Amino acid sequence: MTDLPKRVVIHEEGPREGFQIEPGPIATADKVRFCEALAETGLRDVQCVSFVDARRVPGMADAADVARSIRQRPNVQYSALALNLRGYEQAVKTPLHIAGHLQMSASNTFSIRNTNKDNAETLTEQRRQLAFFRDRGIAVESAIVMTCFGCNFEGAVAPETVRDCVGSLLALADEFGIALDRVRLADTVGWASPAGIQRVVGLVRDTWPDLRLALHLHDTRGTGLANALMGLQMGIDGFDSSCAGLGGCPFAGHKGAAGNICTEDLAFMCAEMGIETGIDLDALIDCARMAEEIVGHTLPGKIMHGGSLSQYRRGAHA
Amino acid sequence: MTDLPKRVVIHEEGPREGFQIEPGPIATADKVRFCEALAETGLRDVQCVSFVDARRVPGMADAADVARSIRQRPNVQYSALALNLRGYEQAVKTPLHIAGHLQMSASNTFSIRNTNKDNAETLTEQRRQLAFFRDRGIAVESAIVMTCFGCNFEGAVAPETVRDCVGSLLALADEFGIALDRVRLADTVGWASPAGIQRVVGLVRDTWPDLRLALHLHDTRGTGLANALMGLQMGIDGFDSSCAGLGGCPFAGHKGAAGNICTEDLAFMCAEMGIETGIDLDALIDCARMAEEIVGHTLPGKIMHGGSLSQYRRGAHA
Secondary structure: OOOOOOOOEEEEEEEHHHHOOOOOOOHHHHHHHHHHHHHOOOOOOEEEEEEEEOOOHHOOHHHHHHHHHHHOOOOEEEEEEOOOOOHHHHHHHOOOOOOOEHHHEEHHHHHHHHHHOHHHHHHHHHHHHHHHHHHHHOEEEEEEEEEEOOOOOOEEOOOHHHHHHHHHHHHHHHHHHOOEEEEEEOOOOOOOOOOHHHHHHHHHHOOOOOOOOOEEEOOOOHHHEEEEEEEHOOOOOOOEEHEEEEEEEOOOOOOOOEEEEHHHHHHEEEEEOOEEOOOOOOHHHHHHHHHHHOOOOOOOHHHHOOOOOOOOHHHHHH | OOOOOEEEEOEEOOHHHHHHHHHOOHHHHHHHHHHHHHHOOOOOEEEEEEOOOOOOEEEHHOOOHHHHHOOOOOOEEEEEOOOOOOHHHOOOOOOOOOEEEEEOOHHHHHHHHHOOOHHHHHHHHHHHHHHHHHHHHHEEEEEEEEEOOOOOOEOOOOOOHHHHHHHHHHHHHHHHOOOOEEEEEEOOOOOOHHHHHHHHHHHHHOOOOOOOOOOOOOOOOHHHHHHHHHHOOOOOOOOOOEHHHHHOOOOOOOOOOEEEOOOOHHHHHHHOOEEOOOOHHHHHHHHHHHHHHHHHHOOOOHHHHOOOOHHHHHHHOO
């Protein structure tokens, strides 16, 4: 495990992932207190809402209210996701951080189902967004490639296709004079295995050795943390994850779509491996339990049910 | 991943793990059809029941009935677990395979809570069992060391303690002229992390380079398959697991005790990594869904909810 990073940066997506997919209505005040609690755990980057079509995603209809109600503490980035110019126009009116990013999907069919745009149209749309970001002074921080490891519509995705997508997004950023902080490789519909991580990350890294990568993993088939482990072993130091394992993709094409890997389970694994996350694990477990209370049903996170080891270590050493 | 085994042997514990802990009564016929279905998936070793004190484990009160009702097919080992002579005496009266094994716990306190015997008494009991096995012609196949990675009562467990336990059991086997096929290292209460696997497996392997090892992992804190991945990377080619993630330890000392790692999720990960298990994944997923139907609630396995990839691969390539 010689390539393990010393420290990983976790981008928390639980509020956005969870509130967009939960079937029942969730009170705005509950969304707000969950975001505020997450920001007390040591997480430095909490994605609170998305600005999307409320007819397609009713759980985000109150996104602007949530955004304005959160009491922001220092040194935490409270961010909003948008997928198109209409969303960005709404987002800039709120006090949330706009995470300007580029995106495309390694599966053209997924792209059409997810955004109503094929890959060529997506690149055209990205140019419009980049012009918008430039005009509004919004920094473009990352690019994300979706369905990097497979797609329910197109099947297996070749690592070379992912590499070409990364290349397209890097060229686009370059065209606008932007140096991307990171490229995020997303297992949007849960096809990744440790072998897939190794192949895709390996090829992208071989092509751009100095490019910082992050993994966005869903735990659809149980290998989420094993995939994260393989990423860590390859030196990946950025992960998107979701407190309590909240979420799932509403457009994945099947009902079994699972949420992101669980933040507190990932934080536990990192801590046990001596990798810093800056997270107070017990505080984060409390947030996960709050999430279960808010949504009113069991969520897939494990350590919130198993309990952290700190209680036993204290007891054993007392 | 150069030390990956070409093939792993999976020891299925779902029926025994699950039926011993489910709170409601489960019909004998359901237990039988579940064992029979598992044996049709390519699994070669199905642990069907345990012979234990029915007052402590009411779900096993019908163990002898289950054992006698299963229609055994060829080339599958239908086994019974026993923990003491009384249990072995009951087991030998059934048509099930008796998995003669040695066991001790790396945590003395866990041993007392689990079996009412401390480590010294456990070794004495093992001698009585070895004499019984010899008299009855029962082969002793493996030894298991429990709580190898930590214990809720004693806290962290030093790898050296595990090594000493393995040494004690190997010496005991040697005393009776037995060459053990495998030593199983168990994360009985879900303390393991990939780093813990690396430390413990590393030390045991350094001490006995030719000893075949297996891992018995519980997914209490979400790292179950990541721990398995680390084991695979160290060449471990034997795993205990549980269809649908059935189970949990009734004596672990806290209610969050989770079941073994999920067999079909493990089999999926192995298949995606090119490691043979001999398992028909879709047939095993059907068994997991049968298990949910039998117990009447959601079980923790992931791929049975997310679905295997074969349907999408077929569709995509059609």
